[in-house]
């Protein structure tokens with residue numbers, strides 16, 4: 315990457331003045347934020363993801379943010395962080411296997427650096443969110459951030475360190491089996507957790523149920539949000555769907571708690587906008603498992619399961635935080651080399 319040469323030629327900004335752009339690329343929506351050194355939000359923009367023209371779209375988004383911050387005389391952007399799904403190589407900025415973005419390999423970080431002339435850091439979306447959520451809690455060092463949006467995945471922090479795994483795919487819980495013989499998944503398998511619990515699949519299951527002619531207040535082409543809203547209002551079909559989703563999510567959360575020993579689970583992503591209508595049946599399903607099993611009960615005794623609104627923009631803010639930390643560390647390196 316070009317950043318050492320770039321930074322050694324540029325004046326070194328004081329740490330307080332470091333503004334960074336953070337972008338969270340979802341399968342459906344892409345969010346862009348600008349935050350300052352104190353993690354204060356200076357700008358926020360959301361637009362539909364254009365998976366086919368991703369580098370071009372992201373470069374245009376960043377450029378708009380850079381221009382707006384400059385026009386408002388609020389400082390200059392020092393670096394960019396991008397949170398993306400799939401297998402992310404943080405050292406090279408390459409991404410691969412993002413099945414909900416078409417799955418093609420991209421040299422995303424280097425491409426954006428060439429286009430923008432700014433240091434760009436790429437991180438896995440759920441890990442970026444987990445890093446930001448973890449930073450909000452001074453004491454929470456073990457955390458699983460379960461992102462439920464167009465896909466399902468987890469960002470895991472253990473002993474304060476983010477878990478990547480030797481294969482770079484740690485936390486891809488969306489592709490564990492939730493329904494043997496279930497519907498096909500974008501990853502190539504059948505019955506993955508994603509095909510039950512991700513937003514587009516909740517909508518698909520609801521559409522199929524409505525088409526079967528069962529009485530319901532749901533529209534003919536319902537969204538995941540419609541399902542949880544109708545369930546909260548007592549619609550029987552929607553409640554059944556919401557309980558199924560909650561049951562599969564509770565099993566996934568049990569798997570996280572039992573395999574990782576984490577005591578803090580945060581559910582985020584677009585589907586988390588459903589709020590209590592999602593959280594209540596998830597907690598009820600966990601309680602039912604705890605009542606049936608002293609072992610599961612012991613595993614959950616210290617555990618907190620909570621919801622984070624997608625409006626918190628944890629992924630984008632985490633990406634901005636990572637960019638800030640890494641560009642500040644590089645600036646220190648450049649200064650010490652002089």
Ligand SMILES: [Zn+2]
Pocket residue numbers: 488489499500501502503506508
């Ligand atoms: Zn899958």
